[in-house]
Amino acid sequence: MxxxxxxxxxxxxxxxxxxxxxxxxxxxxxxxxxxxxxxxxxxxxxxxxxxxxxxxxxxxxxxxxxxxxxxxxxxxxxxxxxxxxxxxxxxxxxxxxxxxxxxxxxxxxxxxxxxxxxxxxxxxxxxxxxxxxxxxxxxxxxxxxxxxxxxxxxxxxxxxxxxxxxxxxxxxxxxxxxxxTTVLRQSDTELIHAIHEVSIGNVSAETALFIESLQRPLEKDDNCIKLFSRNEQVDDYNRQCIVDFPGELYE
Missing domain, CATH: 3.40.50.300 (P-loop containing nucleotide triphosphate hydrolases)
Incomplete structure (x- = not known):
């Protein structure tokens, strides 16, 4: 390139x-x-x-x-x-x-x-x-x-x-x-514009509607991947999974 x-x-x-x-x-x-x-x-x-x-x-x-x-x-x-x-x-x-x-x-x-x-x-x-x-x-x-x-x-x-x-x-x-300044990763101008507005914290009504249009129903799955923004949240979730796991807990 x-x-x-x-x-x-x-x-x-x-x-x-x-x-x-x-x-x-x-x-x-x-x-x-x-x-x-x-x-x-x-x-x-x-x-x-x-x-x-x-x-x-x-x-x-x-x-x-x-x-x-x-x-x-x-x-x-x-x-x-x-x-x-x-x-x-x-x-x-x-x-x-x-x-x-x-x-x-x-x-x-x-x-x-x-x-x-x-x-x-x-x-x-x-x-x-x-x-x-x-x-x-x-x-x-x-x-x-x-x-x-x-x-x-x-x-x-x-x-x-x-x-x-x-x-x-x-x-x-x-x-x-x-x-x-030139976005090379994607060519969808509407997506590029939306990402730019979100990054600067100034989201227009048009961008809000575009983001909402991406919503779709998802099947409920308790085994799906969980995403957390901080390590401490990951640790808390993992600890709770261990506590909830059947059987006797050993340390």
Whole structure:
């Protein structure tokens, strides 16, 4: 598939050594473009680390890791002021130190779930490569759609769940931004328009009628797949299924 003008501009920006924030709604070709960029950079003998904020997003790429694992930050239990020293001095993080020092370009997909706190901690960790430069001089490519999933708060570790772009550091290190606007995943203009309105939270009467027209009666099936929006809801449902299961419960 040929690249469109927006995608070509992104490739040119990254190939020129700039940090880039790549935005675009679902279906605009971000994943396809990232794979193309990886091939381009590797042909230039660049060491590229492909990461994402979720394990599911990592599955879209070969040899990708979550940014939490790649950076050694993990669940964020260490404060920004101490995380660099922890990773620098703890023998358990030897592989993390090696990855950071060898990486030329760091790609982070699904950046909408990257929090302000994590973004700033990541900057400190990457400075293990060069403490005199933001992110240790590693070139950055952040990709995602800030209208999708936000960062997950974690009060236990002081994670407020603020967006990464709320950090003062964000605009300094990511001055170049390209937004992909052409939807490639589907060609149904009515569906594309409806998805766009829902994503921005401004649903017209026409879109509401279109969504309602998709309703249909479903057969009742107690064994059907259940979908939940949070892990804790999944855990609660699974626990209840175990409790309701016939027989004696052992722990």
């Amino acid at each position: 040929a690249l469109n003008s927006e995608q070509l501009a992104a490739v040119d920006c990254i190939s020129s050594g700039h940090n880039l924030l790549l935005l675009g709604a679902a279906g605009t070709g971000k994943t396809f473009l990232i794979k193309h960029i990886c091939k381009t950079l590797k042909s230039q003998n660049k060491v590229v680390a492909v990461t994402a904020t979720t394990g599911i997003a990592c599955c879209l790429y070969d040899s990708a890791q979550t940014i939490h694992r790649w950076s050694g930050i993990g669940d964020g239990r260490f404060h920004c002021k101490e995380i660099r020293q922890v990773i620098k001095n703890n023998v358990k993080f030897a592989d993390v130190r090696k990855k950071i020092k060898n990486t030329d370009v760091l790609i982070i997909d699904e950046c909408s779930m990257l929090s302000k706190n994590f973004f700033e901690c990541l900057n400190e960790v990457c400075k293990l490569k060069d403490e005199n430069q933001h992110f240790g001089g590693i070139q950055l490519l952040l990709s995602g759609d800030f209208r999708q999933l936000p960062p997950v708060p974690n009060p236990l570790y002081g994670e407020q769940g603020e967006f990464c772009f709320e950090s003062n550091l964000f605009s300094k290190v990511l001055p170049h931004r390209i937004t992909l």
